[in-house]
Structures are given as C-alpha cells and as structure tokens.
Amino acid sequence: GRFDELAWGGDLGTQESLFISVKMWREFFRDYYLEFYAEIVRRFGTRLAIFYHSCGSVWDMIPDLIDVGVRILNPIQVRARNMEPERLKAAWGGILTFHGAIDIQHVLPHCTVEEVRRHTEEMMEVLGAGGGYICGPNHAIQADTSVEKILAVYETIGSLAGNA
Template identity: 30%
Template sequence: MQNFEEKFKNVKYKPFTRQQMIDCIEGRGAPRPGVAFGTWVHLDLLSEDKQEVLKKLYEEYPEDMQEFYVVKPSVFGKEGETYTWCDVPNADPSIGRTKKVGVDEETAISWETYRKISKDVPDINYPDMFKNAPEEDGRYRLAWMSDGPWTSIWRYRGMTNSLMDLYTNPEDVHDINRRVLRFHKAICKRGKEEAHIDGVAFGDDLGMQRGSFISPEMYREFYFPYHKELCDYAHSLGLHVWMHCCGDCFNLIPQFIEAGIDVLHPIQKYTMDEKQVKETYGNDLSFWVGMDLQRVLPFGNEQDAINETRFLIDTYYRPETGRTIFTVNNRLEDNVPIENVVAFLKEAYRYGSEAGGKKDE
C-alpha cells in the first residue's frame, strides 16, 4: 500500500482520505465537494493533446477516490468459455448478418436461445476479475460492475423487445435479473476480500429525457427486489452501492432510497430539476453530480463551465453533510473542448473549498 501523505505531498488540493469519502457519502460532512471523474473519462477515447492535458491536470488535482472496472464477461463466449453472458455456440446474431440493425438490437437473441444458456455463467470464480484494481493508496476504492438488471436485458433482447418482454415473458425477465444479481453479489464478496473495495457501482438507465422507461409499479415488480437484495448484501459487507441512471428518474428515486442505494448519478440536467431533487431527497441520498454533456460542456465556453460548476455546488453541497461528489454526466467524448473540462475541474476544487470554509491555496 502506498503512503497517502507521501504520494500527495505536492498536489494543489489533497484528495479525500478513505474515511473522508465515507463521511461525505454517509452525510457526516465534507470540507468541500468530492471530485471523481474516473470511469466516465476514458483517456484512450480522446485525442492525444487532450489526453496530455488531463494527465497533467490529474497530477495537480488528484481525484478523491480510486475507481476501476471489474473485468467484464464477454457477451458471447467462445467454445468452452465460462466468463460470458451467453455460452450457447454460434448464438451471436451478428454471425452471417447481412442487414444493419439498430445499435440496441446488435446482440439481441431469442428467448429460445436464452434458455439454453448455462445457469452458472458468468463464472463467478473467474481469476482475473479484479486485475484492473490499482494499488491501494489510502483513498476510497470503487469497483464498477457490469450493467444492472434493466440494462442487461437490452444486451440479451434489445431495447424494443425488452419493453414488451415485461408483459409477455415476465418469468424470463426475472431469470435475467437473478443471473445478474448472482454475479453482482459475487463481485461484492470477492471485491471486499481481494481488492479491498469500499463500494460497488452499476448502471441501470431507467430514465428517458422525459420521464422513466417504466412506471413505478413496473419498477416495483421487476427491479426493486433485485436492487434491494444487492444493497442489503453489499451493506452487510460494509460496502456502499453507487447507481448510474440516465435521464428523468424522479418518480423512481423514492424506491431507489428504499432499496438502499447510497449514491445516485448523474441527476441529469434538462431532465430533472436539480434543486427539487436536492430539496426532496438530499437527506436520504448522496449525489455523484454529473456536469452536463448535452449543452454546457460541449457547446459552452470556459465561463459557462465555471458558472455551471458554481450553480451545482450552491445547489447540492452543504459542508455539514457533504453528500456531493462531482463528475460528468456520462462518458466524456472528444467533441468537448478540453478548456471547458479544465475550467470545471479547477472550479469544483476552488469554489468548492471556498464553500467549505477554506481559503484559496
């Protein structure tokens, strides 16, 4: 394990310790909002000049936690492969495909094919599951799992079919949910033991630009039980559960809280009212606040990014509780001016520290 003080002795803003992040998430206060871009910024997807800017920036402004991806199972396994979501030979519908299909339909298989998948895949004992885990350095450690049950059904059936399946094949939908839950619970257990993680994260994009994909009643029937069982299990191990949910999920947040979700990302701008969300649920939930990637960062200027950062801090952050960590609201793409990203990150630290009662360094 690296020495925290030694590693970060020359940075502009010292990152949170593990305990400070835990306190921030659990509402015991934080000296400033947390900042953790992590898995939402894939450097290899950006141009080389932008990569260099961000690498230098991270050296001066290190993130407040260590995030990494659990190695994901393949969608369609090769013969004999067990770390896969589908081990049925030649099940990949792209084999022999001559016509283009929608991106959400690229891996869609029939229920007949799905029912042939072995019950024990993905292999929960896969030895390299945590090979991406960085060396411990005293910061909070978050492991990103594969998609949650709702997003996972798209992988098997495509989005259009998935919406119909809730009505036509409910038992098959529950079978997918149980398969995903089995895998996620194994990640929790092994992640705690092998990678010394503090939290797990998954994505279930239940929101659209206007409203949720499914009603609260449908969520209650098909997804709440699995989210709750995951949260109960993770909490029994001392882990937090972080959930990514794009779009407008306002009508589902009460059930997210009941299920035990600890941190919600991104509270997407232009789909939900940030102040309403904070005022309604800020005592029961922490927010991994996502800076807007639809309008502000890609099409605004540096001052727009600074102004939006201040708005988000004023809206979400309270020094006495914390409960606020900043990132972008989805994967950072190369169309975003790097100057805007830098302005956002620097202002999150500067203005956030000021809001927490500290002076500029």
C-alpha cells in the same frame, strides 16, 4: 483492504420519463435489488455505499431506489425532466449523495468557458450545500469538448473545494 462503495446501475429513464412504470419496476425488479443489496450488506457490512447509475428522468423512481439501499445517485442528468438540482437537493439531500450534474449535453459543448465555470459553481453551490455532492460530468465528456472547458470544470471544482 476493504470496499467503500459498490457501483451498480441500469438506465431507468429517458429525457422525459421512465422506461417502465414504477409499478412494473416494483413487480419485476424490486425484489432482486433488495436481495442483491442484502447480500452485499451481509458480505461487506452496512458501511458500504451503494452507488447507482441511471441516466434520464428518474425522479419518480428515487424513493424506491432509496428503499432498496441506494445512497449515491449518478449521473444527475440536469436537462432531463424533473431532475432540477434544487428540486433534488430539497427532496433527497439528507438521504442521497449526488454524483455528476455537470451538463455534457448542452453546457460543455455549446457554452463559453466562463459559462462552464458558472454552471460548475452553481452545481457545487446547490448540490453541495451541506455536503452530499461529488462534482463531475453527468456522463462521458464528448470528444468535441474543448480542453479549455474540461479544465474550467476541474479548476473550478478545485478552487471551490479549496484544493486549487
């Protein structure tokens, strides 16, 4: 067999900003990421997609993540500053695949089943336009989320993807 994807991550953002400045990240981490990804490409080839997980507001870091080889960004925390799906898709949609975006912070716990369906449809329409989107929750679904809401997400995904 062969690998299709390498999942890697480290939270870089909070709800409002990065944990460290882009300048500090470049100084202390960038070269390690470049070295790591170069070794992965050497061993497994360029067809291996680099999946990076970082919660929070990572907008300012996205160009650097792309530069070091990231091609799939997760979890797309839509309630974090500057992480609006429309903005992300317009800026990076031709380069990145977005993974996640179904809001577990507000929509799943506090909205109705119908609102969950509409939110899922919206994420698929915005981030999925032209491809480059893997729809799913933007983090672990919390224990107090009703089964009906979870099913609403996955039924909506299946319906819009033509798999229902």
